[in-house]
Amino acid sequence: MDDGELVDVGDVTLFVRELGERSERPSLVVIHGGPDVGHGYLLPGFEPLARDHHIVLFDFRGCGRSTRGLPDDALQPEYVVEDAHRLIDKLGLGEVDLLGFSTGGRAAMQFLEKHPDQVRRLVLASTTAYTDFEPQLASWDEYQRRRQAGESVSVWDLELAPAYDVLRAGLGTDKGDWSYERAISGAMHPWAPADPERVLRDAGKPILILHGEQDMGFPVEVAHRLHSAVPGSELAIIPSAGHMCHFEKAELWSGQIRRFLDAPLANRSGDWHPGAMETVYEAAGGSEGMVRLAEAWHSRVMADEVVSHAFSHGFHPQHSERLAAYWAEALGGPTTYSSDFGDESTVVRTHSGNGPHHEMDRRAIACFDQALDDVGLTDPLRQVLHDYFAWATTTSMTQYTGTKSDVPDGLSIPRWSWEGLVPAAS
Template sequence: MEDHLDVGQNPDVRLFVTRTGPGPGRSPLLVIHGGPDWDHSYLREPLVRLADHHDVIFPDLRGCGRSTQGLAVHHYTPAAATGDLVALLDALGLAQADVLGFSYGGLLAQRLAVLAPGRVRRLVIASSSVPPVPKDAYDGWAERERRTAAERRVWSESTLTGPELTRAAAYAGAEADVWRAEMLDGYRERLAAVRFSGEWLRAWQAGSLPSARIDDAARRLAELGVPILLLHGRQDMTFPVALAEEASVLIPSARAVILEEAGHMAHVDQPERWLAAVTSFLREDLPA
């Protein structure tokens, strides 16, 4: 099922949404993609396999994919994106949903849980972090220096702009995002289907893009008591795995599942184990 749904006025914003569809026994799972100048398509596999038990909802964020683009740069903010997601739940008639946020989407998912209490039933924070990333988090990891060099060159030396720059950086970063060499060709095929944009990049370049991270996130999530799965690849080169382990200690309702031989795109490196962790978590009984 595909649709465009109105989620905002002043400015008018329509989100492109695909979903596996509601039905008896299918609980809603809202999936928030990262990037943010990507679309949702790189997360469809393996999550579409949950369709027997879940109505999996994949929106493209404002400025991304087939959702509204061309807004003034000050309209691309984490607060605005979070407001869109609340409005989307309203438009779908959902008082509550399970939420999976990936990478940058994991930061938005935390905002949604904290700032719209009661709307998030369970929370999966995938390949993201709750505590801030220390500046020295990756010091001394020579393999990361080697694998991230190509993407760093794109950002620092490229004459490309807009979606072309976002796309080039994604391809250049493939070896850093995917740990297992045998999964790289399939990942690049996945990237070929992504509708990259440069809308959030415009806001970042203009200096108008605030941090998506909420203050004192661990304490605020702990106070909510929402069940949380921190799903992470051991070789993640964007968000250090130690932060997932740290958050699982700081938040009593959270637990970390760390996948070996998996990078930032852990769902690409280890699709079966990644999906099994999500499935198990979503089928657990909620606390009374």
């Protein structure tokens, strides 16, 4: 591993560490999170990737071994973005792949907005484009239990918490001058662009959204939400892993990045995709496949002590058939549901008026994943169906938590393709 060097980028000196060997493929430049700690905590996730990729990590100004003691007005997100821009030029890296982790992911979105020509592909890891996720954490029972018990919310597997604490303790020199209090007081400028969804859509770059399934920093719903808002983006969820999923499952985490970086660009330009000759509905087995999946999911749900509560007052005798018809229409099949049973407003009202229920939503998604396995569906189809169900559960069906009367009339069933949410016709 490179021991690092100091690189002068103008008004500050950055501590830079390079992993792996430079090659013809673009280097991967990493913007770490925090912002009050250097990049050292990320090394476990990048060491496996460095076997065949060149990776550049650096400490923010005011962090680790980069320039310290700067005034508060010089410790702002836009300076991190410009430091990264100048570092890429100084090292002669040309067009790079960019990865932003946690808070660094928000800075990476700002980098893309300001310097799009320097970015080939973008990885957004354990981050968020949104700031309205606190209610999801507030209603997450396990998160609240851990906070009250003083247990780790950084990793999901509590058996790994001591090892992660040892890693952090060994990085004492990484602790920075950035003030968390300034960030929450509003004295710090925004890390992300004003409209990150627009920035990501307009850039037209391949984007991987990489997130831990049990992230207690930025709950996984924000990843599904961003994926649905940016057509063509990829979503990779690391199962049974928290915010620091790069530490918990380093090989799996780095493997997802490697797969994304090494895939031919044509695969993401619209020239080809897994369903080029058929809809998601057709690939899943058509009407019969939808019914099998609906029945498998319903069976899993009824065996779950939390999700089954939604059916405690009974359900329609043809619930599985109706659900299958709804999924079929959403996934490119016939419009039987709209013709015979109702529109999107009808469905959303069924799920509205009960307040937030994030824990139930999580378990419903887990039941769906089990159902996908039960009926023998595999990737890439399995991932597309997972993404659809997770989006519908956490976004489409949770827009109106107040009363059923809040749901407007005439909503159309959202459509989902191999590329994600299909934009509604104007």
